[in-house]
Amino acid sequence: MAYKSLYSACGMMPQEDGFTTPALPSLCKEAVNSASSFLGHASLHPCFAEEEEEEDRAASALRIHSQAEKRRRERINARLSTLRRMIPEANKMDKASLLGKVIEQVKDLKRKAVDISKGFTIPSETNEVTVESKGGCEITTYIEASICCDDRPDLLADLIQAFQGLRVTAVRADMISLGGRVRNVFILCKKDSQQGGVCMTSLEDSIKEVLARIASSDVVSGKRQRLMQSQYSNISF
């Protein structure tokens, strides 16, 4: 009975959904016609006569099935084209390549978001100093230096003075203060382009040493009351 499936409901072909579909004329109607005429030609067997009444039901079931499947395809393809609209220059790409680009995008956005919000972590209770060399471009290299310590009015001035003394300049700085504690993250690079003058690791060590000294010099009393005074701290991904 499998050839019965050739009696599909190709009678209606909506096909007026032109968003990305190349509007195939779907020549299966001819196929059905030729096959049915051939079978009609071979309908000399009387054993096929009593199946006429259930063919209608089967045919209508197949028709609504194919319509549902078409709707499903349209749903998926609609999502796919809005996704294609969101990805730069993905207008003429395979579905697979498009999805690959989407994966890349999501990974990239997540990584960027984490990178950006790295310096936004809430200041911790313990003093912390990290110095880390970042890649940078081929001309200059960058150093990411972070310090987490008690806040005080002249902390920033001390840091600036320290950077000037080390002949590095901050091209990027993030500071978040919360209840007496502060966390600063700087992206530093060498001041004048005296590349290769001093060893990179020794410069990092110097920065680390200076920052540690600044962090531990709490002039004011150690602990102040901690109050959640900033809504800008809970950036979660």
Added chain:
Amino acid sequence: MAYKSLYSACGMMPQEDGFTTPALPSLCKEAVNSASSFLGHASLHPCFAEEEEEEDRAASALRIHSQAEKRRRERINARLSTLRRMIPEANKMDKASLLGKVIEQVKDLKRKAVDISKGFTIPSETNEVTVESKGGCEITTYIEASICCDDRPDLLADLIQAFQGLRVTAVRADMISLGGRVRNVFILCKKDSQQGGVCMTSLEDSIKEVLARIASSDVVSGKRQRLMQSQYSNISF
């Protein structure tokens, strides 16, 4: 001739790829057998005899075609699976719903990234000062103040001093310096909890005035050479 497509190469069914496929047995072989036997029954037409030799080629063409199509499906589904792995709790979702979630994720990440990097826009050529009251929580209100001007060594010190004079404190600060220009964004709140002491709009006006004065006081010569010294500036979405 469309029924010729029933002679497909269902003889080999690899089907050993089980990652997500429920391993359908693909009963089209029965369909082919029944159909072919039926056609064999009706092969009383001698005009079908000379087509035997080209049926092999057509069959093999169909086989490699279906194999290629299977590979294509596998590629798409592999991307879909990795995408499903990246979206939280999308393990049991339709393809369409999964793609919807992906769209949502991408939009959300882009929006968050833009929100975060709002203060991180590259310093512009013209001086700009904006002061804007942000919502904050019910206890304190925040003021977002940004200044874009020429960079100079004591700019930060001037700003800090100005904020101290206005009795506001920065709970959050972003600074980006690019080629002699700098853009600073501060989230300010009143220093000691003297709420309602001064009118909010007059405080904003004072901040704006002070920042404008600081921005326009270029002690050094106006234009320095602009060099692209930071990779952290071109955050594009």
Added chain:
DNA sequence: CATCACACGTGACTC
């Protein structure tokens, strides 16, 4: 029972 979602094979089209 119907409905839904999936994989499959196939015809049409493009490069």
Added chain:
DNA sequence: TGAGTCACGTGTGAT
């Protein structure tokens, strides 16, 4: 022409 992509209809299992 041959490899690759797409939409389509269909069979099938799950809910």
